[in-house]
Amino acid sequence: DKGNHRHFMAKEIHEQPEVVGRTLAHYVNFSAGRVELPFELPFDFKDLKRISISACGTAYLAGLVSKYWFERLARIPVEIDVASEFRYREAPLEPGELALFVSQSGETADTLASLRYAAAEKLHTLSVVNVPTSTMARESAVVAQTLAGVEVGVASTKAFTCQLTVLLSLAIAAGRARGTLSAEEEKELVDALIAVPGQMSEAMKREHDIEILARELSKAKDVLYLGRGTAYPLAMEGALKLKEISYIHAEGYAAGELKHGPIALIDETMPVIVIAPFDHIFEKTVSNMQEVAARGGRIILITDEKGALETGLDTLATIVMPSVHPVVAPILNSVPIQLLAYHTAVFMGKDVDQPRNLAKSVTVE
Numbered sequence: 001d002k003g004n005h006r007h008f009m010a011k012e013i014h015e016q017p018e019v020v021g022r023t024l025a026h027y028v029n030f031s032a033g034r035v036e037l038p039f040e041l042p043f044d045f046k047d048l049k050r051i052s053i054s055a056c057g058t059a060y061l062a063g064l065v066s067k068y069w070f071e072r073l074a075r076i077p078v079e080i081d082v083a084s085e086f087r088y089r090e091a092p093l094e095p096g097e098l099a100l101f102v103s104q105s106g107e108t109a110d111t112l113a114s115l116r117y118a119a120a121e122k123l124h125t126l127s128v129v130n131v132p133t134s135t136m137a138r139e140s141a142v143v144a145q146t147l148a149g150v151e152v153g154v155a156s157t158k159a160f161t162c163q164l165t166v167l168l169s170l171a172i173a174a175g176r177a178r179g180t181l182s183a184e185e186e187k188e189l190v191d192a193l194i195a196v197p198g199q200m201s202e203a204m205k206r207e208h209d210i211e212i213l214a215r216e217l218s219k220a221k222d223v224l225y226l227g228r229g230t231a232y233p234l235a236m237e238g239a240l241k242l243k244e245i246s247y248i249h250a251e252g253y254a255a256g257e258l259k260h261g262p263i264a265l266i267d268e269t270m271p272v273i274v275i276a277p278f279d280h281i282f283e284k285t286v287s288n289m290q291e292v293a294a295r296g297g298r299i300i301l302i303t304d305e306k307g308a309l310e311t312g313l314d315t316l317a318t319i320v321m322p323s324v325h326p327v328v329a330p331i332l333n334s335v336p337i338q339l340l341a342y343h344t345a346v347f348m349g350k351d352v353d354q355p356r357n358l359a360k361s362v363t364v365e
């Protein structure tokens with residue numbers, strides 16, 4: 001049932017404040033300002049030398065965001081692969097390490113094969129899955145469930161933000177166990193997480209502006225998305241969302257890579273979507289934006305109130321998000337990139353819930 005929405009994708013985008021809140025309630029003790037994992041771990045984060053993450057598509061990009069979190073907050077080195085590479089590349093693995101998998105369906109063939117491979121190599125297995133009865137949930141030593149509810153749209157939206165919520169909770173728990181986060185720092189992060197559902201509702205209020213912008217985007221042949229830090233995987237997620245439902249060619253790049261190739265593509269016809277929350281690397285991204293502007297590129301900037309004040313650049317449009325703790329910014333900034341892809345595809349008359357050539361769950365390699 002789509003409720004009063006035209007598509008499942010729209011319904012699922014709008015459900016995010018609720019399902020992210022529900023997922024959070026499962027992992028966080030709100031009054032204590034602490035993460036409390038709803039399961040026992042058969043290992044101690046303190047003893048881990050490394051985490052290896054494998055997943056596909058959007059779930060892989062959630063994993064990539066979490067690499068920044070695990071490394072920064074818990075000081076654990078993280079390796080991450082798309083599952084189709086991990087399963088065949090014969091990486092040196094040590095028994096007792098943690099292999100982490102992310103999957104909405106819990107049935108993706110390559111991710112499942114990677115899980116079986118890691119288990120055979122005697123690694124601890126932990127899967128962040130949305131479908132609790134799935135094969136991956138059954139076969140993982142630890143299941144960290146996302147409570148996104150059934151996701152029907154082929155383009156993953158609410159599952160992604162719920163994955164981010166669970167992965168950040170895990171990274172905070174790891175930071176506490178490893179002594180890299182004080183109780184005070186943990187409380188600050190947990191408070192930031194608790195504020196996210198309300199801020200997501202606030203972000204939805206930009207929908208009308210985004211819908212108008214989508215008409216502009218629908219004329220493009222190619223779109224470039226740029227970001228640094230956790231906004232880099234988000235740039236790739238924005239590009240993936242746009243290409244899968246609108247069939248416009250889009251690429252996500254680390255903003256710092258601009259000069260190493262993609263800048264050659266920039267001209268007056270090329271929209272460049274820059275995701276730049278006001279954080280410790282904001283200024284660096286602004287200088288990349290200047291390079292784009294100097295070549296006539298049309299910038300759509302997704303930033304927050306502070307960032308919008310600071311840039312001083314002429315953009316085609318600036319989408320202003322609420323100011324949030326930089327650690328949770330990728331969860332919040334998922335909303336405008338999803339809405340932009342959605343409205344572009346709808347405006348172009350595409351079948352957003354059932355894009356051509358794609359299946360909701362890829363159960364063959």
Ligand code: M6R
Nearest residue numbers: 057058059103104105108155156
């Ligand atoms: O069910 P999974 O999370 O394992 O699926 C992984 C990918 O197939 C999936 O995220 C795909 O990339 C989506 N269509 C992206 O919107």
